[in-house]
Amino acid sequence: DSGVTQTPKHLITATGQRVTLRCSPRSGDLSVYWYQQSLDQGLQFLIQYYNGEERAKGNILERFSAQQFPDLHSELNLSSLELGDSALYFCASSVYTGTNEQFFGPGTRLTVL
Amino acid sequence: GIQVEQSPPDLILQEGANSTLRCNFSDSVNNLQWFHQNPWGQLINLFYIPSGTKQNGRLSATTVATERYSLLYISSSQTTDSGVYFCAVDPNQAGTALIFGKGTTLSVSS
Numbered sequence: 001d002s003g004v005t006q007t008p009k010h011l012i013t014a015t016g017q018r019v020t021l022r023c024s025p026r027s028g029d030l031s032v033y034w035y036q037q038s039l040d041q042g043l044q045f046l047i048q049y050y051n052g053e054e055r056a057k058g059n060i061l062e063r064f065s066a067q068q069f070p071d072l073h074s075e076l077n078l079s080s081l082e083l084g085d086s087a088l089y090f091c092a093s094s095v096y097t098g099t100n101e102q103f104f105g106p107g108t109r110l111t112v113l
Numbered sequence: 114g115i116q117v118e119q120s121p122p123d124l125i126l127q128e129g130a131n132s133t134l135r136c137n138f139s140d141s142v143n144n145l146q147w148f149h150q151n152p153w154g155q156l157i158n159l160f161y162i163p164s165g166t167k168q169n170g171r172l173s174a175t176t177v178a179t180e181r182y183s184l185l186y187i188s189s190s191q192t193t194d195s196g197v198y199f200c201a202v203d204p205n206q207a208g209t210a211l212i213f214g215k216g217t218t219l220s221v222s223s
Binding site for chain 1 (some may be wrong): 157161199211212213
């Protein structure tokens with residue numbers, strides 16, 4: 001158990017819908033990262049937050065957004081869902097001082113029908 | 114951007130065999146991690162190893178940062194070692210994204 005929690009584990013929804021994925025980092029970690037794993041694109045970085053502020057952006061679509069709350073949990077919002085958004089979404093966290101070892105949550109498997 | 118290449122892409126072993134997985138990266142890095150993704154999809158941290166050698170039970174890893182490669186050794190493999198092994202690097206200093214290789218898929222049969 002990495003100490004990173006994600007909910008829900010599975011999500012099945014229809015095209016055009018909006019969903020919210022939730023992540024709680026390890027105790028003491030200030031940085032949260034979101035990654036997407038799809039069959040064709042592999043594991044890709046989406047976005048990073050550090051202590052409530054956006055820190056870095058990767059290949060995140062405009063239909064996707066995220067935020068980190070004062071208690072450091074984070075939410076990833078996916079809207080106007082398309083079939084191609086079906087993937088495994090991971091959250092990771094790190095201390096973000098000195099070493100930057102990232103620890104991954106169990107993931108949320110999103111299926112868009 | 115930085116390129117991360119893993120080899121071999123697939124590996125089939127009998128239980129008890131040893132194996133070496135390789136990760137080459139195209140630029141200097143400040144962080145390198147090895148992960149095991151099990152059949153249930155979980156990403157499990159194996160090593161945080163930007164340089165040097167580490168060992169954890171039957172697994173060990175070596176990163177030669179000056180030559181831009183890392184090796185993961187699995188000895189006396191077990192069926193539970195099956196899954197995908199990813200190498201991931203952070204090309205910047207502290208707090209940025211990991212860039213993942215495409216992985217090595219390992220199948221260990223009894």
